[in-house]
Amino acid sequence: MGWPVRAGRDQETLNVMKLIGTVARTAAVAGTMLVAAMAQADTRITGAGATFPAPLYKRWVVEFEKVAPNVKVDYNSIGSGGGVKAITDKTVAFAGSDAPLNKKEIDALGGEDKVVQVPSCAGGVVPAYNVPGVKEELKFTGDVLAQIFMGKISKWNDPALASLNPGVKLPDLAITPAWRTDGSGTTFVWTNYLATQSEDFKSSIGMGKQVQWPVGQGGKGNEGVTAVVQQTAGSIGYIESNYATANKIAFGSVKNYAGAFVKASPESISAAGAGAVGKFQGTVLSADIWSQPGDNAYPIASFTYLIVYKDLKNVKSVEEAQAVVHFLNWATTSGQTFAGQMDYAPLATPVQAKVAAALASITFQGKPVMMPGQH
């Protein structure tokens, strides 16, 4: 009860003093270590955005540290919308986005001449299906896919599907379309492609990161759609090509602009990207690469983009500015090797040249940014 007697109190005070001493010593040691770490001068740059290229970007981060050991890059895959918001708020050095910036977003960033947007790699969206008893790879056209996702074609043995796949015994089974419930670049590419193939689709469902699907089931993310497809006999869903390849999910080929049935692969998607090089203008590079000409071009493809301010006012020092430019240049040239390895489509050489030209325009406080070794 009450306060301890005097002797005990002294003892207690002594203990407290000891404790304070220990804490102080620990803090001092930690502080010294922190100062030592800072003296080694790691330059940290942060990016955020699209989830689709995130596995590739994370690989880039690891590989880039071998090229520039004193630079640490962080990439947070928070979604394209989040990335664009983060760069608008200047909380990151660069942003990733699956859809190119629209007019409103560019204005929020300060206008066309204040922004640099470059493609970093390309990806495809594939129709994955689950039709019991069908061993052959199915062929689709954009129009047939549009009709399936509008609910107009509702059975697998529909004449339209049968005539595309002669010799395949298609069952009398209901089709359950599977789609993304979250806003995503995948849906953006898929609906934009289908809208070019069907006027009806364009006016009744339309294009966007998220649309109102009349039939079928929703899944969250590629994994959600894949779960629906794998568990439901008769379902067909759209997923990213590299996700399908990595998880060994069967998918069909799609008729391209030239009239050939092409399966998605890094090569066929790169071929689609190569055709778009003429569309790149200025420093905000963007090009729609669905339904491109070329015998090998896969029709449901798109670039994913990296976005920075043209004048890097959102980074703190010239070292950080150099690190950003170095990383972007490395990623869009040497880094492209890893894209192919991870089933993303690398940028074609003419596209890389356009990207390099756009990146060369980046400045820090009005002065051009020199990369290490460029002095």
Next chain:
Amino acid sequence: MTESEHQVAAGAPAPSDEPEAGRPRRRLRPGDFVLGMLARGSAAGVVLMLVALVSVLVYSALPSLRAFGPSFLTSSDWRPNELERPVRGPDGKVVIEDGEVVTETIPPSFGALPVIYGTTVSSVLALAFAVPLSLGTALFIVRVAPRLRIAGPVSFLVEFLASIPSIAYGIWGLFVLAPFLQNHFEPTIATAARHIPGLGWMLSETVNVGGHAVDRPVPLTGRDMLCGGMILAIMILPIITAVSRDVLRNVPRGQIEGTLALGATWWQSCRGMLRYSRSGLFGAVMLGLARAAGETMAVTMVIGNNNQIAPSPFAPAQTMSSLLANEFAEASSDLHRAALLEVALVLLVMSLGFNMLARWLVVGGGSRTAAAQ
């Protein structure tokens, strides 16, 4: 039931708890002061949090409240993207001016009716499955188990169900329950329903195909309203069982013995017990309903996530909380985000309503019986 009655009921048996008037005030010690302030601060903090939550929700939902008004609750459109389509004249033909098709842009539109429907129907389905099971279990624990000396273990196991994380139920639902329903349960029901007139609505759905309503058979996928309701039922079993068990235990012994003394059979005495505590039991059910309405992850995984109003239990659906889980992280515009927050507001108001009703029934009902003695 008024507040004063309540106080009388609670205070009557123990008047000695009342502070004595005119007692000398004790000197406030520092410890007392700090603890008192901490307690006041904590209580104020909790209230503040609720107020902040509601005001932030209302503020963030304002764009949607302004844009759609009350029609938000009655519209079944949920389209986050703009539509560009050709203008059609009164004759239904595309309008062409100067050789070009005239197009109109239709802005995004949001309506919560399908998700309100989804939440209501899945919760009611859950209650339909869970209430008989829960009441049966509660009755077993109170009336049968003590004689068998297993009331403790059974209570423990039921409460253990409550501690399983929601996502675990979801995974079980997705990989075990849904495939079972798809491959075994639903085909059997469908075959049976085909032979019973008047059950056709269970097997067909109306789909809007390019502006035309088309009736077609529902594909049996296992991830649908029925599966959602079943998963919810399992998740609300523990709370309904636990609360009804406590309510039934509070039935005075004299009441039970009285019925038995009057020659009631075991079943009649149980029925008397249920009737006696019906308002408390109803409260337990309401608590279960509130839990079902707010449950998110497990439902999202098994309900099919289609914003539609389909009468068939085999059609995919969407609840308010699953809509939020699916769409919030990547909301495509400010209006979309605001609409989602308005859905959250509607859900909050609904849950608050259920909880208040339940509280009034359980607490109010309990003291009413106490006062009656």
